[in-house]
Amino acid sequence: MGALLALLLLTAGFYWKLTISREWTFLEGPDLANVVRPWLDFEAREFHAGRFPLWDPYEWAGHTLIGQVQPGITNPLNWILFAMPLRDGHIPVTTLHWYWVLIHWLGAVFCYALCRDLQAGYTASLLGGSVFALAGFLGHTDWPQILMTAIWIPLILLFFARVARGRTPASSASLCGAALGMAFLSGHHVVPTFTAVLVGAMWLVYIALGWSGTGLPACLALHVRFALPERQARRPVPPTARWGHAALFAAVWLLVSAVQVLPAIEYAKQSLRWAGAPEPLRWGQPVPYDVHAQYSLGWPSVGGIVLPGISLHANPHVGFVAVALALAALWYRRRQPLVRWFALVALGGLLLALGKDFPPYWLIYRFVPMVEKAREPAMAIVLAQAGIAVLAALGADVWRCAWRRGWVGLLALGLFLGEAVYDAPRLARFDRPGSYTAMIHGQADIAEFLKAQPGWFRVDFDDSDVPYNFGNLYGIEQFGGVGSSLPVRTHRLLGNAETPRLFGIRYRVARKPSDPAQEEVFRSRSGLAVYRDPRIAEPLWTWHDAPCGAPDRLRVVSRQPEVFVVEADMACPGLVVAGDSYYPGWRARVDGERRPVQELDAVRAVRSGAGRHTIEFRYRPASVYWGFGLTLLGFSMVAFFCLRK
Numbered sequence: 193m194g195a196l197l198a199l200l201l202l203t204a205g206f207y208w209k210l211t212i213s214r215e216w217t218f219l220e221g222p223d224l225a226n227v228v229r230p231w232l233d234f235e236a237r238e239f240h241a242g243r244f245p246l247w248d249p250y251e252w253a254g255h256t257l258i259g260q261v262q263p264g265i266t267n268p269l270n271w272i273l274f275a276m277p278l279r280d281g282h283i284p285v286t287t288l289h290w291y292w293v294l295i296h297w298l299g300a301v302f303c304y305a306l307c308r309d310l311q312a313g314y315t316a317s318l319l320g321g322s323v324f325a326l327a328g329f330l331g332h333t334d335w336p337q338i339l340m341t342a343i344w345i346p347l348i349l350l351f352f353a354r355v356a357r358g359r360t361p362a363s364s365a366s367l368c369g370a371a372l373g374m375a376f377l378s379g380h381h382v383v384p385t386f387t388a389v390l391v392g393a394m395w396l397v398y399i400a401l402g403w404s405g406t407g408l409p410a411c412l413a414l415h416v417r418f419a420l421p422e423r424q425a426r427r428p429v430p431p432t433a434r435w436g437h438a439a440l441f442a443a444v445w446l447l448v449s450a451v452q453v454l455p456a457i458e459y460a461k462q463s464l465r466w467a468g469a470p471e472p473l474r475w476g477q478p479v480p481y482d483v484h485a486q487y488s489l490g491w492p493s494v495g496g497i498v499l500p501g502i503s504l505h506a507n508p509h510v511g512f513v514a515v516a517l518a519l520a521a522l523w524y525r526r527r528q529p530l531v532r533w534f535a536l537v538a539l540g541g542l543l544l545a546l547g548k549d550f551p552p553y554w555l556i557y558r559f560v561p562m563v564e565k566a567r568e569p570a571m572a573i574v575l576a577q578a579g580i581a582v583l584a585a586l587g588a589d590v591w592r593c594a595w596r597r598g599w600v601g602l603l604a605l606g607l608f609l610g611e612a613v614y615d616a617p618r619l620a621r622f623d624r625p626g627s628y629t630a631m632i633h634g635q636a637d638i639a640e641f642l643k644a645q646p647g648w649f650r651v652d653f654d655d656s657d658v659p660y661n662f663g664n665l666y667g668i669e670q671f672g673g674v675g676s677s678l679p680v681r682t683h684r685l686l687g688n689a690e691t692p693r694l695f696g697i698r699y700r701v702a703r704k705p706s707d708p709a710q711e712e713v714f715r716s717r718s719g720l721a722v723y724r725d726p727r728i729a730e731p732l733w734t735w736h737d738a739p740c741g742a743p744d745r746l747r748v749v750s751r752q753p754e755v756f757v758v759e760a761d762m763a764c765p766g767l768v769v770a771g772d773s774y775y776p777g778w779r780a781r782v783d784g785e786r787r788p789v790q791e792l793d794a795v796r797a798v799r800s801g802a803g804r805h806t807i808e809f810r811y812r813p814a815s816v817y818w819g820f821g822l823t824l825l826g827f828s829m830v831a832f833f834c835l836r837k
Contacts, residue, residue, distance in 0.1 A: 195304055195314060199321055203297040206326050206612065209619050210289040217285065217629065218292055220620035221334050222659070225628035226674045228335065229288070230664035231263045232273065236283050237667065238753065239274035247811040249753045250663030251673030252682050253650060253695045253795075254773040258452070258816060259459025260677065264337045264379030266452040269298075281667065285629075292336055299343035300325035303578065306346040307585040310353065310530055315601030319608060320585030323514045326609075329574035332507040332617045337379030338571070344375040345387055345578045349537060352391060353530065356398050358429060361437050363833040369441040370830045373448025373823075381456075383574060385566035388445075389556060390540045390575050395441065397536070399434045440833070447826025451819035458776060458815045465677045467567050474680070478564040481548075484557055488547025489570040497580075500615035505570035506545065510580050511611035513604055517587030518580045524590045534582045541575025584608075632660065634718040638701055639666035641714045641722060648730045648748050650695050654702035657720055662701075671697045681794040682773055694795055695771045696731030699724055731771020732758065735792065740764035754811040761804045767797040768807055777813030782806075 209216035219229055235257075238245035245265060248257040257263050264270045273291050276283065304321035312320065324330060330342055351368035355361045372391065375384040429437075446453075464472035468483040487505050496502030500509050518538070525531045543550045547569035557563055588604045622629050635658065642651060643666070650669045653662050663670035671691075685691045699713075700706055700723045710723035734744040742763035749757040760768050767790065774791040780798040781787065782805050789809070790797045798807060 195318065196301060198318060199300045199304060199325075200297055202318070202322055202609070203293055203300055203325065206609075206616070207293045207296070210293055214286075215621055215623070216619040217289065217622055218334050218617075218619055219285065219288065220622075220624065220628055222628075224334055225632070226660040227262075228337065230661035231257075232270075232288070233282050234664040234667070235263060235265060235270070236274040236276070236278060237281055239271070240278060243753065245753060246813065246816060247754045248664065249772070250667065250669055251661060251675070252678065252773065253669070253671055253771065254775065255673070255675075255679070256455065256459050256775060256777075256813075258813075259455040260675070261381060261452060261456045262337045262379055264340060267340055267374075267378045269295075269340065269378070282665075292339075295336060295339045295343060296325045296330060299330055299339070299346070302343055302346040302350075303581055306350040306353075307582055309350050310582065310586065312582075312585040313589050313601060315605060316585040316588040319514075319517075319588055319601060319605045320581045322605065322612070323510055323581035323584050323608060324578055326612045327510045327514070327615070328508060328577040329506050329571065330577070331612065332509075334617075335380070338383060340378035341375045341380050341383040342574045344371050344378065345383075345575060346582075347371040348375070348387060348391060349534075349578065349582070352394060352398075353533060355437050355441075356402075356529075356533065361429065361433070362440060363830075363836075365437040365441045366444045366830045366833045369444030369446075370448050370826065372441075372445045373826060376445075376449035377452045381562075382566040382568050382571045385562055386541075386544050386569065386572040387575060389560055389563060390537065390544065390572075393540060394533070394536065395438045399431065399438055402429055402434065440829075444826050444829055447822045447829065450822035450826070451816065454815040454819035454822075455813060458813070459677075459679075462681075462775065463677045463679045464683055467676070472678075472683075479567045481554065481557055483567045484553075484564075484569055485548035487568040487570055488549060488553075489545040489573055491546065491549045493570075494542070494546075497576075500611075505568060506573050508545070508573045508577070509615055510577055510584075511608055511615070513608040513611060514580055514584040517585075517604060518583035519587070520590050521583045521587035525586060531583065531586060534579045534586075536579075538576045538579030538583065541572050541577070541579060544572035545570050545576065628660065631718075632665065635662075635716055635720065636666075638662075638714070638716045638718075638720065638722060639668060641716075642666075642668050642699065645699075647698075648696060648732070648751060649698035649728070650731070651699040651701060652692075652697050652706070654700070654720075657703060658701060671695050679773060679775065681791075685794055690793070692725065692728055694731060694793055696728060697725075698728040731795075733769050734760075734762065734766050735769055735797065736764055736766035738764075740766070749806070756809040758807045758809075759804070760800055760807055762800055762802050765801045766799070767792065768800050769795060769797040770809060771795050772809075777811055777815070779810050779812045781808045781810075 204211045219225055235245050246258045248255045258265050276287050300321035303324035304317045307317035307320040330339060333339055348368055348371040351364045351371060354364035372388060375387060461475045466472050467479045469480050489506060490504055493502055493504045493508055496508045497510060498512050498515050521531055522535055547553050588601045650671045652671055661673050700710055701720055703720060705723045709727055710725050712721045713724045714722040732746050740763050744763050745761040747759045749759050756770060758768060769792055772795060774794055774796050778789045778796055780789045782798060782800050787798050800807060
């Protein structure tokens with residue numbers, strides 16, 4: 193508990209501009225302000241409404257949320273954020289700041305636990321946790337969905353090391369797989385993908401060579417209350433058992449991650465992705481190797497591991513103190529298997545991050561499944577930094593044992609913190625010119641006006657004046673949105689003359705209208721105007737195979753993100769068409785009877801007979817339900833292997 197508190201104080205103090213000051217923020221980056229903050233706001237509002245947000249109705253006339261992965265809806269740690277009190281329908285900025293800081297604290301705690309499990313002393317383990325969480329990639333990355341995936345790396349390595357040491361190998365293998373599965377649930381695919389590549393290579397080494405014991409000096413074991421005793425250093429595990437441990441790890445990993453991975457694959461097959469290639473890519477088209485080369489760390493950035501300010505696409509800096517201590521561990525404890533393992537972690541992460549400058553990387557890109565989708569190899573540097581953090585903790589204990597002075601670890605921690613503060617991340621001020629926060633506050637009156645308008649409609653925003661996802665932030669349906677992917681069906685309709693009618697795009701927010709028929713109905717204090725197109729009705733109509741002699745009447749009864757209820761009075765049998773994006777997973781019932789949802793011009797339709805009917809559309813994707821069942825199975829396997837001992 194003392195270590196948890198010490199790491200909390202270190203982390204909160206290091207990021208004092210967020211925890212104490214009210215002038216600075218991490219939310220001023222374009223992606224954070226335009227995409228991430230609106231996502232989090234929408235998810236939090238849904239949680240407070242008692243709904244689990246699988247579908248986002250506020251972008252592009254409806255968009256799967258869980259399939260996009262980055263919103264991180266399957267990450268249980270995010271649910272704590274979503275449950276926090278809201279202010280005027282938004283997550284308070286102070287809450288978001290502490291959310292970001294506590295992600296770093298949790299990364300420090302996990303790395304501290306890893307160092308303690310490897311029998312590093314208390315102060316040395318505090319140093320290891322601080323190196324991992326406050327410097328380099330974790331310390332300088334803004335995106336919380338990427339940070340969330342990286343903090344699981346120490347736990348993955350902790351349980352792998354237990355397997356290799358022969359410490360309850362079956363339960364440790366299952367926990368190792370569960371930790372990697374949690375990384376895939378947490379919001380971004382790049383870091384977990386490269387983690388899987390490196391850990392997979394380590395499993396192959398373990399299968400081939402096994403483990404020969406801990407080989408720890410006795411002076412370290414005296415300071416560890418719950419570390420692995422020397423008597424547990426075992427004979428090499430038979431190859432068949434090692435294969436079994438690896439298979440258990442892989443099975444649990446794939447099962448635990450299924451609730452996120454299956455909807456993501458389903459969405460990827462339905463969408464286009466902008467990944468840096470000249471043209472958007474479909475599912476069967478790999479991200480070109482040139483894109484991986486562009487986002488590689490490269491040899492010139494390797495010096496940035498020691499010297500601050502040298503980085504490309506990812507910050508490699510951990511500082512002179514951490515590197516010197518890691519080298520001391522490599523030299524003085526080079527015969528110990530655990531030191532060799534974490535040297536492998538540090539070297540493997542660095543080589544993956546080098547990308548194009550590491551020639552075998554092309555083979556990994558070409559032959560390892562899904563690596564081509566992870567277009568930013570520079571992010572793999574966080575694996576190297578995890579290895580360096582552990583080696584630095586072990587190196588600090590080398591000097592403490594040699595000098596027999598307890599203050600050596602404190603001195604190393606203090607020197608490292610001095611380096612980290614010098615290279616601390618550059619946060620932005622709220623009052624900077626062109627502040628996104630000021631822009632959002634200045635356009636809040638537009639949201640108030642649009643919410644007061646009757647009927648069901650959508651809004652088109654000029655993205656040069658409203659670059660952020662306005663719809664998610666304020667709960668207003670828009671045809672548009674910022675993101676790196678888009679369903680193919682929706683993309684085909686961009687620029688089509690019938691698109692405004694299909695989706696009910698009645699309003700436009702811009703400095704000037706896009707059509708002479710649009711009339712100004714409101715002007716914001718920010719200078720933007722709201723234009724209304726009187727020709728656009730609600731995107732709800734009927735379609736008949738043959739002419740019908742009487743009109744049909746339709747009425748919206750209820751509209752929620754994943755449930756849409758319509759009352760239809762049909763003069764003749766036909767299709768009831770709703771101007772929402774067609775996507776697999778939508779189900780329909782007419783008067784309680786299941787009917788298939790049909791696609792008509794990229795929107796949803798259901799067949800209905802003559803007379804009055806209640807039609808209900810619900811988003812119930814099989815990929816999510818199957819994935820949830822598999823994830824429960826994965827956690828059940830973990831519980832079985834952990835409890836049977």
